[in-house]
Amino acid sequence: MARRPDEEYDYLFKIVLIGDSGVGKSNLLSRFTRNEFCLESKSTIGVEFATRTLQVEGRTVKAQIWDTAGQERYRAITSAYYRGALGAILVYDVTKPTTFENVSRWLKELRDHADSNIVIMLIGNKTDLKHLRAVATEDAQGFAEKEGLSFIETSALEATNVEKAFQTILSEIYRIISKKSLSSDDPAPTSIKEGKTLVVGPQETNTKKTCCSTS
């Protein structure tokens, strides 16, 4: 998955991963950006992120995925984490009901910190642990519909639906961005509140490595 350092892209989309500690945020990140799964990954403190450039609706999109600590006491420290995010992936563990019960608290957190237009996707992770499942698909589906979120179940370990999940949220972000730039007549970057994140055109000239090699 080596990428050229001078890669060019049309859009840079920042997406944040949130959810309780241990639901598999870091492994969703590594599965999507590096196609890796690590049973022994370090618990995340502070911020990690990785990027992957891919085609979304015919455009080259650089997806920048951010990951952070899940323990409750860290929630208030992460306002800078949400800044400029166009998408949020809210993860729970299908084998741990409390992580699903906490989803509504995470939504509140998002509404408090993030842009009101942020695209939110709910992910039930760890579907590979079939015998341990404790959250029914229908329950999560119903919740997602009620809250207006897209929803998918994944297994970062077996690489099930991870690609689809990210493609879905990226497409959704793209549709919103392109609709906005059409309706407002503004060029896309300025139509987004945090213009810094949505970089249009080949801007990246000096980064030798993506964070794939540093996180």
Added chain:
Amino acid sequence: MMYGSSGTQSKRDLAYEHQAQISILRPSIRARRANMTVKFQDLYGFVVEGNVDDVNVLNEVREKARQQGRVWWALEANKGANWYLATHASSVLKSSLKFSALVNAVTLKRLIKKGIPLNLRPKVWFSLSGAAKKKSTVPDSYYNDLISAVVDKDTAATKQIDHDLPRTFPGHPWLDTPEGHAALRRVLVAYSFRDSDVGYCQGLNYVAALLLLVMKTEEDAFWMLAVLLENVLFNDCYTNNLSGCHVDQRVFRDILTKKCPRIAAHLEALEFDVSLVCTEWFICLFSKSLPSETTLRVWDILFYEGANVLFNVALAIFKMNEEELLMAHQVGDVINIIQRTTHRLFDPDELLMVAFDKIGLMTTTTLSKQRKKQEPAVMAELDQRLRRLNSVNVDEQE
């Protein structure tokens, strides 16, 4: 990229680990070319990635540590074992007329900046940090009583601890064994009961793990953790809303603006907030960011001089990367630059030289004053946040 194999290393005795030579694990000839990445083991048994230059730097670091060992032994021969105890701040004040104590204090401060030898670290840290004193105020059986009293308890803290054990320095030849996990668990669980305001905060797992590696015994590691959280660091860094950590970020933001105005202005223009990198530094005390010996050299100073060193080092990391940071176009670039360089700071002297010689003095008293100034704003902010979240709650329950 060529990688050496890391899985073949046998689980070695911890004590032996400390003496271990840095060995590149099955290096390939081709890996010797510049910029090839190899995996190798550092002084404390961590497998790290770097190029051949990094291996050479670590070899120099080990040699310097040996030289420092000889200096310390010579001093002990000359001044007597435990000579450094007669220099403790309070005893210097009490015996300020005693010139020798003052000389010792100056010598000690200088020596500690150059690094405490690996084999003396447990003893010197335990005395100078105040852990020995703390331990002496309770019965000898305190730690053992505590761990047996809490052995079957199941709390939110123990759940989180159990979850983090295998995720604490995975792959380390001792920490990542059943024995290592059990020791780390006892230390963290015991502390979570000792201080229920802190309980367990993610990040302490890394701190306690390194303490275990250095101190060698669990009980001493426990007391080091206690003195660290209760005396050495500023208050409330790990409590349930991390308010102390919020305060530290604000103080650091101001210091960066004052000491590195160009960097601060550029980062502000990018809408980069220092909390994106500093949270990990201040919570894990650099243990998750810097190579192990570099971290421990920072801790040498931390346990003797106090928490101001954390600010000096954080500032140094920004300053060392000034040129590159000024060229960054986005927040992501900044995080990349900082994380990439911290992971490869194998030479502690390079970092500490910038931290102390190029930044100037920041005393713990000055920092305490600045922290006091920021506290009300942080409290108000946290309070407002809670209120906002609760009001969303009420709206939803209509």
